[in-house]
Amino acid sequence: MSILIYAESAEGKFKKVALELASYAKKVAESMGTTVTAIAVNTSDVSELSNYGVDKVLKVTNDKLNSFNAKAYADVIKQAAEKEDAKIVVMSSTTDSLYAAPLVSVALNAGYASNVVALPLSTSPFQVKRTAFSNKAFNVTEIETEVKVIGLAKNSFGLVENASTLAQEDFTPSLKDSDFSVKVESVEKVSGKVTIADAEIVVSAGRGMKGPENWGMIEELASVLGAATACSKPVSDIGWRPHSEHVGQTGKPVAANLYIAVGISGAIQHIAGINSSKVKVVINTDADAPFFKVADYGVVGDAFEVVPALIEKLKAFKASNS
Amino acid sequence: MKILVCISHVPDTTSKINFINGDTEFDTNGVQYVINPNDEFGLTKAVILKEQQGATVTVVNVGGTDAEATLRKALAIGADEAIRVNANATDGMFVAKQLAAVVKEGNYDLVIAGKESLDYNGGMVPGMLSAMLDYNFVNSCVGLDITGTDAKVMREIDGGKETLSTSLPLIVGGQKGLVEEKDLRIPNMRGIMMARSKVLTVLEPTNDAAATKAVKFEKPAAKSAVKLVSADNLDELVNLLHNEAKVI
Numbered sequence: 001m002s003i004l005i006y007a008e009s010a011e012g013k014f015k016k017v018a019l020e021l022a023s024y025a026k027k028v029a030e031s032m033g034t035t036v037t038a039i040a041v042n043t044s045d046v047s048e049l050s051n052y053g054v055d056k057v058l059k060v061t062n063d064k065l066n067s068f069n070a071k072a073y074a075d076v077i078k079q080a081a082e083k084e085d086a087k088i089v090v091m092s093s094t095t096d097s098l099y100a101a102p103l104v105s106v107a108l109n110a111g112y113a114s115n116v117v118a119l120p121l122s123t124s125p126f127q128v129k130r131t132a133f134s135n136k137a138f139n140v141t142e143i144e145t146e147v148k149v150i151g152l153a154k155n156s157f158g159l160v161e162n163a164s165t166l167a168q169e170d171f172t173p174s175l176k177d178s179d180f181s182v183k184v185e186s187v188e189k190v191s192g193k194v195t196i197a198d199a200e201i202v203v204s205a206g207r208g209m210k211g212p213e214n215w216g217m218i219e220e221l222a223s224v225l226g227a228a229t230a231c232s233k234p235v236s237d238i239g240w241r242p243h244s245e246h247v248g249q250t251g252k253p254v255a256a257n258l259y260i261a262v263g264i265s266g267a268i269q270h271i272a273g274i275n276s277s278k279v280k281v282v283i284n285t286d287a288d289a290p291f292f293k294v295a296d297y298g299v300v301g302d303a304f305e306v307v308p309a310l311i312e313k314l315k316a317f318k319a320s321n322s
Numbered sequence: 323m324k325i326l327v328c329i330s331h332v333p334d335t336t337s338k339i340n341f342i343n344g345d346t347e348f349d350t351n352g353v354q355y356v357i358n359p360n361d362e363f364g365l366t367k368a369v370i371l372k373e374q375q376g377a378t379v380t381v382v383n384v385g386g387t388d389a390e391a392t393l394r395k396a397l398a399i400g401a402d403e404a405i406r407v408n409a410n411a412t413d414g415m416f417v418a419k420q421l422a423a424v425v426k427e428g429n430y431d432l433v434i435a436g437k438e439s440l441d442y443n444g445g446m447v448p449g450m451l452s453a454m455l456d457y458n459f460v461n462s463c464v465g466l467d468i469t470g471t472d473a474k475v476m477r478e479i480d481g482g483k484e485t486l487s488t489s490l491p492l493i494v495g496g497q498k499g500l501v502e503e504k505d506l507r508i509p510n511m512r513g514i515m516m517a518r519s520k521v522l523t524v525l526e527p528t529n530d531a532a533a534t535k536a537v538k539f540e541k542p543a544a545k546s547a548v549k550l551v552s553a554d555n556l557d558e559l560v561n562l563l564h565n566e567a568k569v570i
Contacts, residue, residue: 067484070449070459095480098437099461099495102414102449111415111533114445127537133348134440136339138540145533151445181458182488187479195481201569225570237503244482249335249440250359250498258569269335275542279567281559282548292548297562301553313556317564 002056003029004086006077007038007049008094014043016159016198017092017152019052023160024152025090026053027119039080039171041065041073046168053162058083058171064180067187068096072179074103079173081108087147093154094197101151111143114151117276134249134272153276154197155255196247199228201258202277204247206232208263208284208303212240217307218262224314230254232264248273263303266291283307323377323468323490325368326428328421328435328447329396330358330411331389335440341539348441348539357392360436364496366506367466368434369400375468378402380428384411384420390522397517398509404520409527412535414442418450419530425455430491431471437462437495442536448495458488464499 003025007018018038025036035055040046042065046057058080065072077100081089089104091097093115105112113128117138121127125142128150132139143150196202203222209215215229222229229245236246247254249269259277263284264270271294274280282295283306292298299306333339333353340349357365368379381396382405383389393404407420425433438445452459458473464483465476471490476483478499494500509517551559563570 070461074453095462095478098445099449099477102418102446103453103459105415105446105533106418106450106453111413112444112446112450113534115443129540132442132539133333133339134335134443136542137341138542139442140537140540141534142537143534178456182460182475182486185474185485185487187482187484189479189482193481197480243499244478246498258563258567272335279563279569281563294545295548296567297559298548298550299553299556299559300550306553306556309553310556310559313560314570317560317570321564 001085001087002035002037003088003090004077004081004084005036005038005054005090006092006097007040007043007057008092008097009040009043012043012045014048015094017094017154019048019159020155020157021090021092021152022049022052022054023162024119024157026162027160028088032123037080037084037086039077041076047166050164050166051161052159053164054166055164056167056169058169060171060173062175064175067184069180069182069184070096070099070103071182072175074100074107075175075179076173077104078107080171081147083171089147089149091149091151093151098151101149105149108147108149109145110147110149111145112149112151113141113143115153116150117153117156131276135275136272153255155257155276155278194226194228196228196230196245196252196254199256201225201227201260202230202247202254202256203227203260203262204230204232204264204274205235205262206264207234214304215241217311221260221307221311221314224311224318232270261291261295262307264291265289266294323371323375323432324428324430325371325377325379326425326430326433327361327365327368327379327381327396327401328433329361329365329381329383329392330436330439330441331355331383331385331392332358332439332441335359339541341541345538345540355388355392357396358436358439360438360497362506363498363500364434364436364494365396365399365401366501367496369507370501371468372400380405380430382407382421382424384409384417386410393522394517395509397520397522398513399507400513402520404522405525406522407525407527413532414444414446414450415533416530418447418454420527421447421451422454423528424525425451432468432490433457433493434496435493437497448493452493455493458492459494460486460488460492461495463494463496466494466500
């Protein structure tokens with residue numbers, strides 16, 4: 001047996017989450033005395049996986065798989081798991097992997113634990129720690145089936161370098177027409193902007209900004225930090241910012257390294273959505289705003305003065321550190 | 323068209339989360355329950371489809387008797403009938419198997435289930451259900467048009483959205499965007515009165531086993547107090563983020 005990971009790529013390059021999965025799977029494999037196999041779809045250069053402990057890669061090359069298709073990808077992963085006799089399949093928490101993982105789970109008759117945040121607490125019985133109640137709690141889940149699917153929460157394990165000798169093998173799964181019964185017609189993607197899902201840093205703002213015309217400084221702060229921009233629910237509800245920027249319990253989740261909240265009071269639903277972020281900074285005029293209770297660093301002050309000043313300080317910092 | 327909307331009965335988003343019995347069970351004391359927000363978008367979409375092109379809308383929950391109030395609320399919003407599968411929703415695989423039995427029996431054309439529930443956040447039931455039934459499936463659905471048996475579905479992707487074409491029978495994992503928040507329906511008095519006389523059928527569960535079990539729960543460790551930095555001393559904030567937190 002080995003542990004199988006689905007190593008996602010975009011434009012021929014592995015995503016950071018693929019390397020995080022490899023790092024995680026390697027540690028699990030070491031504790032169980034086994035190896036890590038990755039499945040890579042239409043990725044020509046797979047050598048990067050050898051820096052993160054992957055022992056073998058199954059390379060699938062098929063034009064039909066150029067756009068992500070959950071059913072077809074799940075079929076590929078299932079066939080790879082059977083070929084490798086993998087008892088553990090590790091997937092990420094990208095939108096695509098969250099789409100395919102339940103299909104893989106049923107195909108392999110495997111119990112599936114999503115939002116897993118740490119190495120297994122025990123491998124026999126197999127117990128993992130995951131977030132539940134929208135990040136307000138953790139839950140220890142025991143997977144009782146022989147084959148197990150783990151969904152690793154984004155940014156929960158990080159990258160661990162671990163050099164390995166990578167064996168490469170071409171793999172040609174048999175795909176059925178019915179795997180493609182949902183077809184991609186068109187894709188709309190904002191180009192040249194850091195997305196909330198991929199961002200290491202997120203700059204988020206709320207009603208304290210007083211109006212959409214004042215977002216220039218938020219975008220500039222984000223640009224200085226190479227960050228994505230986000231907003232609170234009220235701001236997206238009143239149409240100051242697009243829905244796609246709404247983060248929180250009913251919006252997008254954020255698991256960034258740094259989350260900066262400007263003029264956001266910190267309602268319990270907002271905090272639930274961003275709480276997986278490692279470091280939180282709050283800038284708010286109201287020292288009693290609930291966000292200060294969950295933040296690591298806080299500035300009590302007017303965003304209209306603090307943000308422009310912070311931009312200047314960060315520009316100076318970046319200039320002296322580059 | 324026959325539409326089935328899967329409804330989770332979950333703590334309101336403002337609920338304080340606590341556990342009892344040695345941290346093995348959620349403490350329901352003082353907790354208000356609501357229709358899972360992701361399911362509420364799906365329910366509203368189903369009611370709109372019914373109004374626009376004709377359909378029957380059935381709502382289903384896998385849960386105990388306490389979930390019936392939530393099902394009645396869904397009926398008051400505009401569903402025609404309700405089904406409760408009388409079992410604890412212990413695990414996603416188990417719930418999907420219960421729902422698969424309901425779908426097979428009722429022969430639904432369209433099944434809408436929230437992409438995840440706000441309590442367990444498994445995010446697996448709609449996908450598992452599609453794999454068990456071999457129905458077409460689109461997750462993170464933010465738009466749905468149905469013409470005859472053809473479906474055009476918008477899916478949220480990281481950093482954008484894509485448009486997909488498929489056909490019925492179809493399962494979608496719903497979320498905000500399937501309908502806008504302002505279009506969500508609030509039960510009115512007439513709806514509440516009518517809901518009282520709508521049929522709520524209780525089914526016994528199949529004997530399928532769960533694939534996972536929740537062993538215990540933990541609350542996040544208490545956080546150390548926020549470090550306040552003066553608005554006049556932002557160099558210190560930059561310094562802390564660089565040297566202490568190491569995030570810039």
